[in-house]
Structure formats: C-alpha cells, structure tokens
Amino acid sequence: MQGQCLCGAVSYEVEGKPQGASVCHCSQCRRQSGHLWASAYVLEDLITIKGPVRWFEASEEARRGFCPKCGSSLFWQAHDEDTISFSLGSLNDDSEIKLQKHIFVASKGDYYDIADGLPIVGES
Ligand SMILES: [Zn+2]
Numbered sequence: 001m002q003g004q005c006l007c008g009a010v011s012y013e014v015e016g017k018p019q020g021a022s023v024c025h026c027s028q029c030r031r032q033s034g035h036l037w038a039s040a041y042v043l044e045d046l047i048t049i050k051g052p053v054r055w056f057e058a059s060e061e062a063r064r065g066f067c068p069k070c071g072s073s074l075f076w077q078a079h080d081e082d083t084i085s086f087s088l089g090s091l092n093d094d095s096e097i098k099l100q101k102h103i104f105v106a107s108k109g110d111y112y113d114i115a116d117g118l119p120i121v122g123e124s
Contacts, residue, residue, distance in 0.1 A: 022039065025105050
C-alpha cells in the first residue's frame, strides 16, 4: 500500500500488514495534525520512505516525520522501537485497515465527543 503527503514530495510504500490502527488524542498529535491523528504501524524494514522527509524531535521518546514543503504530518517513531507509524489519512487507496481504538483520550479536546463505539484506552 502506498501513501503520500499533500504536495507529493514525500511518499512511502508499506509491505505487509499494518497493525494497531488507532486514533490518538494526545496534545502533540492534536497540535501537529490540527485535530486527531489516525495511524497504524509496521516494522521499519517494511516501509520505504521517498523524498525529503524531515523529522521533528517531538519528545525524548519519539520523533515525528513531516513533509518540509507542504507540512503534512506523515510518520511517528519511538526511539526505542523498531516500528514506524504512518498516518491513515495519507494513504492513496483503499487500505482494508479498520480503526481499532482511541488512545490518550485523557488529553482529548473538549470540543468533540467520541461516538463511534470503539474501545477507549488511556482515559485516566
Ligand atoms: Zn508535501
């Protein structure tokens, strides 16, 4: 499966089956994406990234990959994990991925409700 940023400068290809499709409500994901960040992850060996992706060291734990031309938020990677998360919104085609859960809900904004019935993780 393939995806790309808004302007197309950064693209990627995923082999294998992504896991852990989730919607993150943490303040970092909300700030970077403008609302929520939906992603799934694969082993880093199974994703090929092309183009001038830039990495922002968002915290001591993780970095966030984005397109330096259009600003699209594309990737998330923990420093101590061998996986990379990619944004579901950047996929080009149907993915057969289904969201499984909401995470970091304790940090969610007060301007929306979660009403899709998916499991909620990290409420307190
Ligand atoms: Zn771009």
